[in-house]
Amino acid sequence: MSSLTDLLPHPIVQAPMAGGVSVPQLAAAVSEAGGLGFLAAGYKTADGMYQEIKQLRGLTHRPFGVNVFMPQPEHPGAATGSTGAAGAARPCAAAVEVYANQLAGEATWYETELGDRDSGRDDGYDAKLAVLLDDPVPVVSFHFGVPAPDVLESLRRLGTLTLVTATTAEEALAVQEAGADAVIAQGVEAGGHQGTHRDSQENDGAGIGLLSLLAQVRETVSIPVVASGGIMRGSQIAAVLAAGASAAQLGTAFLATPESGAHPAHKQALTDPHFVRTELTRAFSGRPARGLVNRFMREHGPYAPAAYPEVHHLTSPLRKAAAKAGDAQGMALWAGQGHRLARDLPAGRLVEVLVAELQEAATALPAGGAGR
Template sequence: MSSALTDLFPHPIVQAPMAGGVSVPQLAAAVSEAGGLGFLAAGYKTADGMYQEIKQLRGLTGRPFGVNLFMPQPEYPGAGTGSTGAAGAALPSAAAVEVYANQLAGEAAWYETELGDPDSGRDDGYDAKLAVLLDNPVAVVSFHFGVPSQDVLDSLRRAGTLTLVTATTAEEALAVQRAGAAAVIVQGIEAGGHQGTHRDNPETDGTGVGLLSLVAQVRETVQIPIVAAGGIMRGSQIAAVLAAGANAAQLGTAFLATPESGANAVHKEALTNPLFVRTELTRAFSGRPARGLANRFMREHGPYAPAAYPEIHHLTSPLRKAAAKAGDAQGMALWAGQGHRMARDLPAGQLVDVLNAEIAAAKTALSATDEIPEEGAAR
């Protein structure tokens, strides 16, 4: 790992940026103060909203932290015509979104709200946010849903910012390296929230690779540092991904349950509620594959949601907010990784300390195993 990244990861724990109000400054500050790398999620915020959170976080800690950006989504060829792409996969169209909106009419009536405008924007204020981050550099900027241009990565590097980009396959990781990012976030299929695939292809839904196998594949493909993400809840799992070739581990669901997290109380409680026995990947809430606790909304609407991000995200936003206000977990997007039942209600700083102790214990146990002589060997 480069010396700059080593300085950021004296303990290999990165708090995942969780959009939607979870990764608040208080959470990022607590993680960074404990020696990990805290993250703010700029997704779904305005550029000024992001800047205000950065200012607030700087008032809480002098330690390094990161900011995550969503890549702008491309206009779909043939959108509105129901055409197909090069691979033959059906492309989202205005008609498909309208059909889904009609299906959600009953939800809107139930929650006494209106559906959102699906045409509320595709770029998430990307250029404006980049301008803020170039004028007011932070230690790390990460990217989700694609690879930034080399010019963007070079500009951030000149500003003193390290860049990380999410990849879900070895091929995507290679593209990240070729673009010039400092490191790659390798996201396994176990991860909660949105899969950071570079190109959304409905034909590949649910076909992702488990984290340990993916880290090993990527380690044999690229030379840049790897941050492993997906279902990690214990220090022993962090030790495992480090042994597989990662340089650090990114945890989201593990920090979602902390008191500093901005997650809705219903969401936090659902992580260990026996009513929610599994997670699933779904397009129901956003139009892009995302893993969450399986609930009524997923079951009733997931099979019919078109591959249309961010249109479906905008469309369902008022529904999700109304369900959260009503305390109705069955209508919320309860993003969570596969390890959600292992969530611990600990302060974020204490959780970092516990995870570091677990990493040390796992490494000690591994070293002890290595020292046991093989059967029949000289003693």
């Protein structure tokens, strides 16, 4: 089976951005330019994922990846509130109910209803795995946890490379021990959801910067590492390669491209001087995710409970209504810390520019300093 670097003419991975951003057109453009394009299966049905894979295969014959969200365990803590079908009380139900009451004004403002907080915790994981095992793709990555070793082995036997996100050296070690082919070291600078394996409100704001994380991970595991978090320029790619990464994963850099499925207001906000900074927030999903600070985040972030995916389901209609209205102040404007460096370039051209910048930066390093 080929390694990750064998698949890539260039050490550039397009991050899978859920919510309609990582569409087949974007993944195809990146793969055609010599990077690794990715589809995001998160929040899609298994059939929706399959249809996008079919569409992508019609656009490129180059390798690509599909990202899958891990099922979420029940929240720890005392059981309070409503009960499930088996009569077992659901933890965090009371906190979610309080947050729902706080969001009632948003629902009125956007003339919509709050979503069904009990819409499921597994994101169709088993059905998506069945599709990926029946009709294998070159690469599959996992977010929010580590798959069972037998899952990773089943994919490997089919020739699929497996990657798993980690935000600490300890998580990276768990990824290696489970048998994944590579680990994605996600620094706290990254936009969108942090891929922590166990979500705890006690760890809010305790993320590790990418270069520090990369050093810790490289000293802990022997499998290849993909560096992710705030990378927007070829010189940064050169830096993480010099620090031991095999490739760099970029999300926000591709979010602004014409091929991206991001809402126009989201793309414009990346360089809009009204949006001056990013923060990690639970406001939209109940899990830590980095986005541009807007009204919704300021008003609701401090009160959002650690309850994913309940809060995600709860706010989904609000986010859709805000997007329909073009109201960036009510949207989840996921973005990494380097968002002001976003460039409005076609995705393929952006890969070319990044490669040129990488090569220029690599020539300034001592011999062998930016190897893969």
